[in-house]
Amino acid sequence: MSVGEEAPPSAAVRARPLVVSAVRQETVDAVTVTFEVPDDIANDFKYFPGQFVTVKVPSDQTGHVSRCYSLCSSPHIDDYSLEIGVKRTDGGYASNWICDNIEPGMEVMMLPPSGNFTPKSLDADLLLFAGGSGITPILSIIKSALIAGGGEVALFYANRDKVSAMYRDQLCLIADGFPERFALVEWFENDCGLPNSEVLDDMISRHAGSEIFTCGPAPFMDLVETCASNSDVSRQAIHREVFQSLAGDPFDGATVRRLAADEGTAMATVYLDGECIKVSWPRSAPLLDVLLSKGYNAPYSCREGACSACVCKLIEGDVDMVENHVLIEDDVTDGERLACQAIPLTDSVIVSFDDL
Numbered sequence: 001m002s003v004g005e006e007a008p009p010s011a012a013v014r015a016r017p018l019v020v021s022a023v024r025q026e027t028v029d030a031v032t033v034t035f036e037v038p039d040d041i042a043n044d045f046k047y048f049p050g051q052f053v054t055v056k057v058p059s060d061q062t063g064h065v066s067r068c069y070s071l072c073s074s075p076h077i078d079d080y081s082l083e084i085g086v087k088r089t090d091g092g093y094a095s096n097w098i099c100d101n102i103e104p105g106m107e108v109m110m111l112p113p114s115g116n117f118t119p120k121s122l123d124a125d126l127l128l129f130a131g132g133s134g135i136t137p138i139l140s141i142i143k144s145a146l147i148a149g150g151g152e153v154a155l156f157y158a159n160r161d162k163v164s165a166m167y168r169d170q171l172c173l174i175a176d177g178f179p180e181r182f183a184l185v186e187w188f189e190n191d192c193g194l195p196n197s198e199v200l201d202d203m204i205s206r207h208a209g210s211e212i213f214t215c216g217p218a219p220f221m222d223l224v225e226t227c228a229s230n231s232d233v234s235r236q237a238i239h240r241e242v243f244q245s246l247a248g249d250p251f252d253g254a255t256v257r258r259l260a261a262d263e264g265t266a267m268a269t270v271y272l273d274g275e276c277i278k279v280s281w282p283r284s285a286p287l288l289d290v291l292l293s294k295g296y297n298a299p300y301s302c303r304e305g306a307c308s309a310c311v312c313k314l315i316e317g318d319v320d321m322v323e324n325h326v327l328i329e330d331d332v333t334d335g336e337r338l339a340c341q342a343i344p345l346t347d348s349v350i351v352s353f354d355d356l
């Protein structure tokens with residue numbers, strides 16, 4: 001992948017500075033950071049439960065690194081503040097920097113919320129599987145579904161032990177407040193070993209028909225997925241969020257990368273934020289870069305095909321995705337494409353960011 005021409009200065013770099021209003025020690029190796037959202041950018045920072053922000057963390061060596069953190073606050077309760085929960089990663093740079101250095105009053109650059117790990121309807125019954133810091137997007141989903149939805153919510157939450165479990169007090173309070181609609185099953189590895197298929201099968205059969213969301217270590221999510229598939233849960237009803245560090249720099253929104261050989265241009269018709277946009281699309285460049293370079297506020301985060309923040313729906317024509325580390329076969333069959341990796345295969349392409 002090579003870096004190509006510079007875009008005009010009008011390129012839509014969507015990063016904004018947010019001020020830290022509070023830092024709370026959550027467990028011995030995790031903090032919750034609260035950011036205030038000023039009124040003038042409140043619209044850009046609206047979010048759905050389960051979405052994440054991308055944070056710019058200073059680094060003496062590289063200037064900065066970019067990392068994604070799921071919002072653990074709920075858009076239905078915590079109106080003008082955003083909360084993230086960051087757990088130290090052994091040997092990791094950004095998580096340790098945040099846990100050691102972040103303090104109230106600090107300004108942090110971040111990209112607006114994005115991602116598609118979010119229930120289509122808060123009225124659906126939800127079966128949630130979280131492991132360790134994977135609780136963050138799940139907590140947002142739980143609070144939102146209980147406050148703004150009408151379905152039943154069940155959580156299986158695995159941790160090493162009680163003291164390392166993030167948001168345990170909050171979850172116990174929620175369980176007391178919603179005894180009819182919220183079921184909490186805690187699992188401590190020090191007492192019971194790693195979660196096994198027997199206990200997960202049991203959860204899945206007791207909550208048949210629920211939409212499944214899982215976030216945690218990869219082997220844990222794999223086991224959830226295997227158990228759900230064995231119980232005939234459809235692939236579309238299983239959603240997983242992978243926590244990984246970004247390799248690239250999504251804050252560098254001002255370049256148009258060249259992903260393929262230059263072979264003329266196609267025409268793109270794009271539905272974005274209720275607008276119908278027509279742009280000429282160089283066949284070598286990803287759709288996202290073309291939109292950003294022309295000043296359109298298209299959603300994105302990683303820009304490396306790994307996070308799904310830029311997902312759009314193909315309505316007509318065809319595109320190739322140079323990299324895809326996140327959409328599964330069913331998503332692609334449903335027409336989902338990653339705009340940061342999409343280059344045109346046909347002369348005319350119609351996509352929508354609005355109707356997913």
Ligand SMILES: Cc1cc2nc3c(=O)[nH]c(=O)nc-3n(C[C@H](O)[C@H](O)[C@H](O)COP(=O)(O)OP(=O)(O)OC[C@H]3O[C@@H](n4cnc5c(N)ncnc54)[C@H](O)[C@@H]3O)c2cc1C
Nearest residue numbers: 067068069070086087089091092093094095136243244245
């Ligand atoms: C959508 C999304 C949501 C997320 N939400 C959360 C969240 O809510 N809470 C949370 O805590 N995390 C979350 N993450 C994970 C987060 O973005 C970071 O990946 C995490 O904090 C680790 O970053 P780090 O900089 O501390 O570690 P890194 O420096 O990226 O290191 C990660 C690992 O790689 C190893 N490593 C680093 N450099 C090298 C090297 N040169 N050679 C070999 N090994 C190396 C480290 O030892 C470490 O084990 C999320 C990720 C995504 C994609």
